[in-house]
Structure formats: C-alpha cells, structure tokens
Amino acid sequence: xxxxxxxxxxxxxxxxxxxxxxxxxxxxxxxxxxxxxxxxxxxxxxxxxxxxxxxxxxxxxxxxxxxxxxxxxxxxxxxxxxxxxxxxxxxxxxxxxxxxxxxxxxxxxxxxxxxxxxxxxxxxxxxxxxxxxxxxxxxxxxxxxxxxxxxxxxxxxxxxxxxxxxxxxxxxxxxxxxxxxxxxxxxxxxxxxxxxxxxxxxxxxxxxxxxxxxxxxxxxxxxxxxxxxxxxxxxxxxxxxxxxxxxxxxxxxxxxxxxxxxxxxxxxxxxxxxxxxxxxxxxxxxxxxxxxxxxx
Amino acid sequence: xxxxxxxxxxxxxxxxxxxxxxxxxxxxxxxxxxxxxxxxxxxxxxxxxxxxxxxxxxxxxxxxxxxxxxxxxxxxxxxxxxxxxxxxxxxxxxxxxxxxxxxxxxxx
Numbered sequence: 468x469x470x471x472x473x474x475x476x477x478x479x480x481x482x483x484x485x486x487x488x489x490x491x492x493x494x495x496x497x498x499x500x501x502x503x504x505x506x507x508x509x510x511x512x513x514x515x516x517x518x519x520x521x522x523x524x525x526x527x528x529x530x531x532x533x534x535x536x537x538x539x540x541x542x543x544x545x546x547x548x549x550x551x552x553x554x555x556x557x558x559x560x561x562x563x564x565x566x567x568x569x570x571x572x573x574x575x576x577x578x579x580x581x582x583x584x585x586x587x588x589x590x591x592x593x594x595x596x597x598x599x600x601x602x603x604x605x606x607x608x609x610x611x612x613x614x615x616x617x618x619x620x621x622x623x624x625x626x627x628x629x630x631x632x633x634x635x636x637x638x639x640x641x642x643x644x645x646x647x648x649x650x651x652x653x654x655x656x657x658x659x660x661x662x663x664x665x666x667x668x669x670x671x672x673x674x675x676x677x678x679x680x681x682x683x684x685x686x687x688x689x690x691x692x693x694x695x696x697x698x699x700x701x702x703x704x705x706x707x708x709x710x711x712x713x714x715x716x717x718x719x720x721x722x723x724x725x726x727x728x729x730x731x732x733x734x735x736x737x738x739x740x741x742x743x744x745x746x747x748x749x750x751x752x753x754x755x756x757x758x759x760x761x762x763x
Numbered sequence: 764x765x766x767x768x769x770x771x772x773x774x775x776x777x778x779x780x781x782x783x784x785x786x787x788x789x790x791x792x793x794x795x796x797x798x799x800x801x802x803x804x805x806x807x808x809x810x811x812x813x814x815x816x817x818x819x820x821x822x823x824x825x826x827x828x829x830x831x832x833x834x835x836x837x838x839x840x841x842x843x844x845x846x847x848x849x850x851x852x853x854x855x856x857x858x859x860x861x862x863x864x865x866x867x868x869x870x871x
Contacts, residue, residue, distance in 0.1 A: 472822035501790040
C-alpha cells in the first residue's frame with residue numbers, strides 16, 4: 468500500500484509539479500493569513516500582525532526546500548541536476564572529457580571483444596549434435612612443435628590405425644563458379660566423405676558424399692550451399708543432378724547443405740577431398756588439411 | 764518561557780493524534796499542538812509542513828482544499844485508514860517507551 472502511495476507520489480511529482488508548487492505556496496500563504504488574523508485578534512495592527520506572522524513562518528524558501536526534498540520524486544530532480552552539472556564540467560574541460568571518453572570507449576570495446584571471443588570459443592557449445600564427442604586432431608613433431616594442419620598421408624595413417632573414431636577432414640578450396648549464372652568467386656571446401664556424418668548434420672536435400680565419390684577419378688560431384696542453391700537454381704529441388712562449372716571443371720550437384728552451414732567461415736561449395744590429384748596429397752610435410760575432425 | 768524541543772520522532776505521532784479528532788489545516792495543527800502541550804511545544808512551520816507532506820505521500824493523511832470559517836481557502840488534512848493504524852501502533856509504542864523511561868527515572 469505504502470509502496471503504491473510512494474509510486475503515485477513520484478508520478479504526481481513528475482506530472483503535476485507546478486500544481487504541487489502552487490499548492491505549497493497557497494498553503495504557506497494561508498498559514499500567514501491565519502496567523503496574522505489571530506494576532507489582529509490579539510489587538511495588533513494589521514500590518515504589525517502580518518509582519519509578525521511572516522516572522523513566525525520563518526524562512527519560506529527553506530521550508531519549501533525541506534518539503535520538496537521530502538518528496539519521493541525529488542531525487543529525480545537531483546539526478547537531473549547532477550547530470551547537468553556533470554555535462555557542464557565536461558564541456559569546460561574538453562581535453563579531459565575527450566580522454567575520459569576515449570578510455571571508456573577503448574575499454575568497453577576491448578571487454579566486448581574479449582567476451583565475444585570467449586563466448587564463441589569457450590562458452591557457446593558447437594552447433595552440432597553431441598558436441599562433447601567432437602574434437603580435432605593436431606599433429607606435432609619434436610622439432611617444430613604443434614601443427615594446426617594435417618597432411619593427407621598422416622590422415623590416411625590415423626584412419627588406418629584408429630579403431631573407435633569416425634574421422635572426417637576438410638581443406639580450403641575456394642574458386643569460381645562460372646555456370647549456371649554469372650561467374651562468381653565463392654568460398655569452397657574440399658571435404659572427406661565422412662565429414663557430414665562426423666559433424667552429425669544432414670544435407671538439406673540430395674545426399675552427402677559417399678566413399679565412392681571420395682577417390683581420384685570418381686565422377687565430379689559437389690554439394691552447394693543454401694545461398695548458392697537459392698541464387699543460381701532458384702531454390703528448385705530439380706537442382707539435384709544439375710551441372711555446375713567450378714574452377715573450369717564440370718561438376719554434378721548432388722546435395723544442398725543446410726542453411727547457415729559453415730566450416731570456420733562461409734562455405735558456398737563442397738567438393739570431395741579424395742578427388743584432389745595435386746601432388747601435395749601425397750606429401751607428408753604438406754599440412755594443408757585444415758581440420759581432421761573426429762567423433763568418438 | 765523557553766519552549767521545549769519536540770523530541771525526535773514524536774512530531775508525526777502528535778500530528779496524527781491531533782488530526783484523529785478532526786481534519787485540520789497546517790496552522791490549526793500548530794495552534795492545537797501549542798495549546799495541548801500547555802505552550803511547552805511550538806512547532807516550527809519549517810518542520811511541520813515537511814512532516815505533513817511526508818505523511819500525505821505515505822498515504823497516512825489525505826489533504827483537501829476547503830474554506831475556513833473566515834472564508835479563506837486552506838488545505839485540510841484528515842487521517843486515512845492507514846494513518847489511523849499507524850497512529851495506534853505509534854501510540855502503543857510511545858506508551859511503552861514513556862512508561863519504561865519513567866520507571867527508570869523513578870527507580871534511580
């Protein structure tokens with residue numbers, strides 16, 4: 468009840484302040500009149516009575532101030548005054564104000580960046596099912612320390628030796644899609660056949676790569692992103708099986724990746740890693756495979 | 764004769780007591796307080812009005828503008844139900860305090 472009264476009086480203060488001031492003035496004026504009238508009855512002259520009554524009322528401004536500061540809304544005024552005072556002070560010392568603003572801006576920015584990184588790297592779970600079972604393999608040698616990348620022969624050995632891991636892999640492989648539609652440079656990935664199932668996500672339409680796709684000489688197939696599907700095929704289901712020219716080679720679209728699919732960045736097209744015939748595929752020192760992604 | 768200072772915390776109690784009998788304006792309250800205390804207490808308007816406003820904001824009093832017997836406008840305060848409850852509580856408490864103090868003084 469009391470809380471409601473206080474809220475009401477704060478609102479009252481905000482919206483009817485002038486009337487409240489007027490009320491207070493009238494009330495104090497009435498006080499003086501009544502005090503003066505009593506003194507006239509005590510045989511003083513009218514002027515004398517009023518003078519005495521005003522004296523009795525004392526410092527009017529101080530009284531008003533004490534009434535006002537007792538009002539629950541009054542702190543709003545005080546906050547307002549403090550803010551005004553603060554702004555005036557800042558305007559008087561622009562160099563100091565600028566420096567203070569700069570320090571604040573930089574620290575807020577730095578904190579935000581720190582939080583964003585920590586949030587996405589450490590706090591937020593991976594956007595895949597059962598993310599706690601996912602990890603990536605890194606190689607290391609005594610001479611050179613840890614590598615972020617993985618070479619294809621190393622990957623083959625790990626696959627051969629492993630009994631309990633499903634191992635997928637991908638490497639960067641951007642290029643130009645020149646048909647259908649206008650040529651466009653896109654972000655691409657060369658992925659192993661297992662990658663989608665290791666990550667635990669299905670394609671939106673069509674199929675993922677099969678082990679048969681993932682070897683040299685197999686028919687060239689591609690999985691395209693939701694965005695490419697929309698832009699170049701109008702989102703038609705008939706896109707599956709359609710031809711696509713990527714980096715001058717003809718491919719057949721076999722699958723559409725789910726909307727928002729990424730692998731450390733945007734992905735517009737995926738091609739089978741195993742169809743890569745570059746010599747570095749056989750080079751144990753060429754650690755171009757960005758991630759050996761495992762699920763146990 | 765030198766007036767007594769109004770003991771801290773008792774002004775609200777006395778205001779509520781006076782207004783419990785009949786609604787009254789600020790000047791009336793100050794006059795009644797002087798009379799009832801045999802002119803021992805004289806409340807300063809600088810203390811009276813802040814107390815009245817505070818009690819009104821807390822919903823213990825309700826103020827309304829009315830004409831006085833001399834056809835002037837004045838703000839009359841009356842007790843609300845909540846004010847009456849507060850008065851009873853404070854009276855009870857004050858009786859215990861004053862009984863305790865006089866017991867100590869007489870026992871000493």
